[in-house]
Amino acid sequence: MQRNSRNLTRNAAFAVTLALCATTALAAPALRSVSPAQLRTDISQLQSLVSACASQSASCDNAKVVSDEQIGDPAHPGGFEMHWDWLRTALNDAKTAKPESRKVLLHDAAAQLDELAQDETSPNGTATNEFDKARTQANNILSRPEFQGDDGPTWWERQKTKLLYGLERIFEGVSRIGSAAPWLGTLLEWLLFTSAAGLLLFFVLRGLARQRLRVALGEGATKATAWDREATDWAKMAEAHAAKHEWREAVHCLYWAAIVSLESRRAWTHNPTRTPREYVRLLKPGSPQQQGLRGLTQIFERVWYGLREADGEEYSRVRALYDNLAANEIGPSAATPGEAA
Template identity: 35%
Template sequence: MKLARSMLLLSIVLLCLGALGTADTEKTETALIYQAQKLSFPEYLAELDRISALADPSNENQQTPDEAISRLRGGWRVVAGKQELEINTGWLIDQFEKLKKNSDSGIRTELRKRLGDLKSDALAFQQEPADATAARTTLSQILARSEFHQVHGPTWLDRLKFRILEWIFRQLRRFFGSSSAPAAGRILVWTLVLVAVITLAFFVYRTIRQSAREDSVVPQIMPVSAKQWRVWMSEAQEAAASGLWREAVHLAYWAGISFLEERSAWRPDKARTPREYLRLLPAASEHRPALSALTRKLEVTWYGNDPAGPDTFSETVTLLENLGCRQA
C-alpha cells in the first residue's frame, strides 16, 4: 500500500516537472533569439522618443512598424545607478503588429500615449525624493501612542521563514530557470499540502477505526446488566485464551459492573463512565475497595495502554473474586 502511494505521488511530480520543462524550453528558445537591450537612462529616454516618432500619425512610411518591432524585440534592461529595471515591450509590439495590418490613427494615438507614460515614469524616477523627515516624525509620534504598543516589525521567526522561502526559490530558479520558479514553487507547495492532508486523513481514519474496535465491546445501547456477568466473564476468558490480554481485562471489568448492577448497587444507566460507577458506591460499601482496584486496573491497561499479559488478567480475576464474582 505504501509502495502504491509512493509511486502515485512520484508519477504526479514527474508529470508536473515534465510540463514545466516543456514550458521552460519554449521560453528559453525565445530568449535565445531575442536578447533584452541593455540601455543607460539617457539611452532609454532617447529610445522612447525614437519609437514615439515611429508611431507618429504623420509618418506614412510602410516600413515604420517593422523598424519599431525590431527595436522592441526582447524588451529593455535599463541601468539606473546600481539598479537594473526590466521593461516589458510585449504590448507595444502587439500594437505595432496591428498597425502593420491597419494604419489606424487610434492605434497610433494609443501607442504615443503609452510611450509618453513610460517617459513620464522614467523622469519621475530620476527626481530626488521629497524630504520625509517631518512625515517620519509625525508617524513616530502616532506609533508611540499606547494603542500601537503591540505593533512591531517582522520577528526573528518571520525573518527565518522568509530566508527559508527565499532559499527554496533560489534553488528552484537554479533548477528550472527564473521564469518557471514561481510556478514550480506553487506546485511544490501544493504537493506538500496534498501529502500533509493525505497523511492527516490516514491518521484520523486509523484513530477512528481503533476507537471503533476498542469501543465495540462496551455496551452502548443497553445497560451493562442486560448481559449477565457470567457471560461477560466467559467472553473475557475467550479473549485471554486468544492472547488478547487488554481486551480480556476490559471485558472482565464489565463483568464486575454487571455483577453489582444485578444486585441493585445502582440504577442501570448506559451512559456512565468507570469513575462514575465507582462514585456511586458508598464509602462504607464492602465492594468499594475491590471496585476501586478493578477500576484502576482497567484505566492503566485499557485506557493507559500499559502492557498486559497473563499476570495482568490473573490479577483482574482475583479482584473480581474479591468483589464476589465467583464461578460456580
C-alpha cells in the first residue's frame, strides 16, 4: 500500500513538473566535483573577492565566483552540493549600490563565508563526523523490512527520475540567466504588450472596414430605391397630365421618367448638365435601349423644345417607348464602358 502511494506521488510530481517546463529550453551545466580541501580553498578565494569588492566597486565581479560544486570523497559515496548563486547576486547588486548599501550587502556575504569556512576547518573533523552519523542513521532506516523490496525501481521510473533531475537543473539555469540579464524580463514584457496591441489594432481596423462596406452597400441600395421612386413619380405626373389632355407636359414627364429609370439602373453616371442627345450617345450603339431612347428623345425635342402641340397619339407612342425601356434590363453590353456606373 505504501509502495503504491509513493508511485502515485512520483507520477503526479512528474506530470506537474513536465507541464510547467514545456516552454523552457535552457540547460544547466553539471556540478563541479571537488574535495573538502578544495572547497576550503575556494571559500578562501571568495573571501578575498568580497574584501576587494568592499574596498572598490570595480572589483565586484560576479564572474570570478566559482561554479557550483559537488563536495565529497570519490572513494566514498555521498556528499553534498554547494551553490553560489547568492554570492553572485550579492556581488552584482554591490557593484551598482551606494557605499552604505554595498557595505551592508558585503557584510552579510562575508559573515556567511566565515561561517562556511569555520564549519570546514573545525577541529576533530566535526563536519565529517556529522556526515558519517547521518549516513549511519540513513542506513539503519533503509535496513527496515518495509524498505527491503525484492525489485528496485523500474526502467520507466529511472527515466522519470533522470528527467525530473534535468528539469530541476533547467530551473536553476533560468534563475541564473535572470540574475545575469535583468533586462530580459522587461524585453519580454514589451514584446508581449506590443503583440497584444498589434492584434487589437488589426481586429479594430478589420471591423471598421467591414462596417464601411456595409454602409456603402446600404447607401447604394437606398440610392437605387430613391431613383426608382423618382421615375415612378415622373410617370404618375405624366398620367395626371394625360388625363387632363395636357399632352405636351405628359410627354415631358415621361421623357424624364425614362432618363431617371435608366440612370437608376446604372446606364450612366449622374450628370444634370447633359443634353438629351448626349444621353442617347451614352448607350451602346444599336442596342434596343438606344433605339427606344432615340425615338423618345425625337418626340420630346419636337414637342418640348420645338413648341409643337402634341396629341393623344404621340403620347401613346411615347408611353409605349417608355414601357419598353422600363421593361428591358440594362446589362454591361447596353452601356458605354466609360460611362457605366
